[in-house]
Amino acid sequence: MRSLLRFLVRNFAFLLFLLLEVVSLVMVFNYNSFQRSRFLNSANFISASFYNTTSSVFQYFELARVNEELANENAYLRSMLDGGTLEEISSHDSIVITHELPDSRFVFRAARIINNSANKQQNYITLDKGLDHGIQADQGILAPEGVVGVVTSVSKSYASGLSLLNPRWSISAKLKNSGYYGSLRWNGQNYRQADLQEIPIHVNLATGDTVVTSGYSSIFPEGLLIGTILSFDKPQGENYYNIKVKLAVDFKSIRYVHVIENVKKEELKALENKVINGAGNY
Amino acid sequence: MGREIIKYAIMFTVLVLTQVLFLNQVQISGFVNPYIYILFIMLLPVNAPRYVLLLGGFFIGLSIDIFSNSLGIHAFASVFIAFLRPPIIRAITNREEDMADYPGLAQNGLGWFLYYTAIMVLLHHVALFFIEVFTFVDILRTLYRIVLSSLFSIFVIVLSQFIVFRD
Numbered sequence: 001m002r003s004l005l006r007f008l009v010r011n012f013a014f015l016l017f018l019l020l021e022v023v024s025l026v027m028v029f030n031y032n033s034f035q036r037s038r039f040l041n042s043a044n045f046i047s048a049s050f051y052n053t054t055s056s057v058f059q060y061f062e063l064a065r066v067n068e069e070l071a072n073e074n075a076y077l078r079s080m081l082d083g084g085t086l087e088e089i090s091s092h093d094s095i096v097i098t099h100e101l102p103d104s105r106f107v108f109r110a111a112r113i114i115n116n117s118a119n120k121q122q123n124y125i126t127l128d129k130g131l132d133h134g135i136q137a138d139q140g141i142l143a144p145e146g147v148v149g150v151v152t153s154v155s156k157s158y159a160s161g162l163s164l165l166n167p168r169w170s171i172s173a174k175l176k177n178s179g180y181y182g183s184l185r186w187n188g189q190n191y192r193q194a195d196l197q198e199i200p201i202h203v204n205l206a207t208g209d210t211v212v213t214s215g216y217s218s219i220f221p222e223g224l225l226i227g228t229i230l231s232f233d234k235p236q237g238e239n240y241y242n243i244k245v246k247l248a249v250d251f252k253s254i255r256y257v258h259v260i261e262n263v264k265k266e267e268l269k270a271l272e273n274k275v276i277n278g279a280g281n282y
Numbered sequence: 283m284g285r286e287i288i289k290y291a292i293m294f295t296v297l298v299l300t301q302v303l304f305l306n307q308v309q310i311s312g313f314v315n316p317y318i319y320i321l322f323i324m325l326l327p328v329n330a331p332r333y334v335l336l337l338g339g340f341f342i343g344l345s346i347d348i349f350s351n352s353l354g355i356h357a358f359a360s361v362f363i364a365f366l367r368p369p370i371i372r373a374i375t376n377r378e379e380d381m382a383d384y385p386g387l388a389q390n391g392l393g394w395f396l397y398y399t400a401i402m403v404l405l406h407h408v409a410l411f412f413i414e415v416f417t418f419v420d421i422l423r424t425l426y427r428i429v430l431s432s433l434f435s436i437f438v439i440v441l442s443q444f445i446v447f448r449d
Contacts, residue, residue, distance in 0.1 A: 013332035017365040020340045024361060027347075027354030028413060047302070047349045054303050117306065117350070119315055121414045124351035160351060188415065189423070 042115055042126045048158035052128055055114040059255060066255050073144040106221050107261040108142075109134060116163070118191040118251040123165040125149050129259065130157040138219060140260040146225040146248030147171065147213060148257055159259075164226075165191055165251055172217050173226050173245075176210040178203055184211065184226060184245060191251055193230060196243040201234050203241075211245050218265045290326070294342060297322050302349035305438070316435040318442060319346055319356075320406050323364050324398065327383050328371060339364030352414070359410035363402050370401055387443035399439050400432075407432045 008015065042048060059066075111133075115126035129135050131154050141148040141161060150169060151161040162169040165186045173196060174181035182198035196211060209229045215222025230246040262268070301319040308316065323339045343360030347353045374397050375381055382389035385398065407428045415424055 013336065013365075016333055016336050017361065020336055020361045021358060024340075024343070024354040024358035028358065028416075029354075042349055042351050044348065050299070050303065050349075120350070120352070122352065 042124065043130070043153045043155045043158045043160035045155060045158075048114065048126055048128075048155065048160075051115040051126055052158070055112070055128075059112070062253075062255055065253070069144050070256070076144075107134075107263060108258040109261070111135070111141075111159075111257055111259050113255055113257060114158075115160075116251065116254065118163075118165055121188050122168060123163040123251070124160055125163045126158060126160045127151070127257070127259070128158060130154050130159050132157050134261065135159045135259050136261070138265075139262075140219040142220075142224060142258045142260055143249050143254045143256075145250070145254075146227065147220065148249055148251075148254060150219055151259060163251060164194065164247065164249070171220070171226070172214040173211050174214040175199070175203070175205075176212050176223075181214040181216065182240075182243075192247055194227070194245050194247055196229075196245050197240060199241045199243060200239055201241055205229060205232050205241065205243070207231060218262050218268050220260060221262075286327070290322070290338075293325065294322055294338075294345075298342065298345045298349070301346055306350060314430050314434050316431060316438045317356075317403075317406065317410070318435060318438050320360065320363060320402060320435075321439055321442065323360060323367065324402055324439075325385060326367075328381055328385050329383060332365075332368065335364040335367055336361055355410060355413050358413050359406050362409045363406045366405060367402070370398070374398060374401070387440070392440075395443065396436075396440060399436050403432050403435045403439065404428075407435065 042051065109129065111127040111129040113125055114128050115124075117123045125141065125148065127135070127141070135151060135154055137151055137154055139151045141150060147164060149161050149163040149166070151159050153160050164171065164184075167186055167188050170183040170185040172181060173184040180199055180203050182196050184194050184196050186194045199205070207229050211226045211229065213220040213222060213224040213226060225248045227245040227247040230244045232241050232243040235242055297319045301317065305316050305318060308314070319342055322342050323335065326335055326338060339360035340357055343357035346356040350356075371381075371385065374394065385395075387395040390398075411424050411428050411431075412418075
């Protein structure tokens with residue numbers, strides 16, 4: 001017992017070192033549960049309000065470009081007006097547009113990006129809107145140019161989420177021409193490119209083909225732009241293409257985004273669960 | 283003693299804020315990201331107890347992690363170099379010379395400080411980038427990122443000694 005105590009005292013620093021490293025590694029491996037926690041990520045009040053302050057200073061330098069983007073988006077939306085219905089309801093300081101699609105109902109809320117990165121292996125986004133503005137986990141993030149990411153954690157007035165530049169998330173994507181779908185995942189290398197997987201080799205492809213969201217997840221509506229095919233090849237002995245997609249969004253320059261809420265998500269989930277659970281009875 | 287604690291507390295805050303608000307926004311070619319917050323671990327007094335080094339390293343790493351959504355990654359790398367700091371200092375310092383208690387540039391000269399910074403930064407970046415990608419696949423790309431970011435970090439850290447931490 002005495003010698004055990006003496007051992008512990010003598011190697012106190014080494015044991016503390018081991019303990020702290022193990023704690024760190026546990027945090028690295030359990031990123032999912034911490035990512036959803038309220039305090040240990042950039043959606044917490046302290047870090048988010050720091051980011052909010054600095055970004056509200058730096059945004060002035062980008063106003064010209066942002067204005068141009070908004071004008072382009074307005075022109076695009078105006079051209080779409082003929083087809084669908086568009087109603088404006090102002091709540092807080094964001095404009096809510098209800099966009100009627102044949103199968104489901106989506107609400108768009110405007111938000112500003114207050115922290116973002118493109119040079120890490122796992123990139124995250126922090127937004128200046130949170131629970132108070134109707135934003136919840138598992139809502140999609142969309143820039144004027146295309147899909148950006150998904151919200152994973154929300155506090156009272158801030159939200160943070162996974163960017164498309166994060167290999168821990170993949171998005172269900174399809175080819176606009178042929179309708180074949182696969183999953184799109186960033187490979188951690190070039191911030192302008194991602195890999196589209198699971199497209200069978202009998203499909204005809206061409207570089208420049210448009211890749212859009214499939215609408216098979218409850219996060220994004222169908223047909224939102226993701227990018228265009230940059231290059232593709234058929235690996236020996238495999239049934240699927242290797243496709244490199246040039247992302248539509250330049251993650252180093254996005255500033256304003258829309259957060260998409262699927263109002264009928266609960267209904268959809270309930271129905272899908274019913275089918276899965278009921279399948280055994282037949 | 284009280285003054286020392288206040289000095290290091292201010293240093294901690296300034297370094298964390300500089301790191302997350304400015305240096306993390308520096309994005310050159312998608313590879314380079316300088317990390318200067320390890321200056322906190324480097325500049326703790328030479329004869330500080332080892333548990334102070336380890337806990338200091340852990341908490342500054344954890345603060346950076348919380349801001350950048352990378353829980354555990356920076357904490358791991360900081361604790362790693364905090365543990366290795368005493369043997370590193372012993373290895374690069376001449377026994378005959380009297381070592382100042384504050385391991386800064388002005389106290390020990392440019393040559394010594396450059397050597398010290400290079401070793402600490404390299405070890406930190408190796409631990410950090412390998413934990414971040416968590417694979418030895420494509421090891422050359424990871425090494426390339428380590429070398430580029432290290433050069434930039436070393437440059438910024440040494441520069442900061444001329445501008446801010448002159449004492």
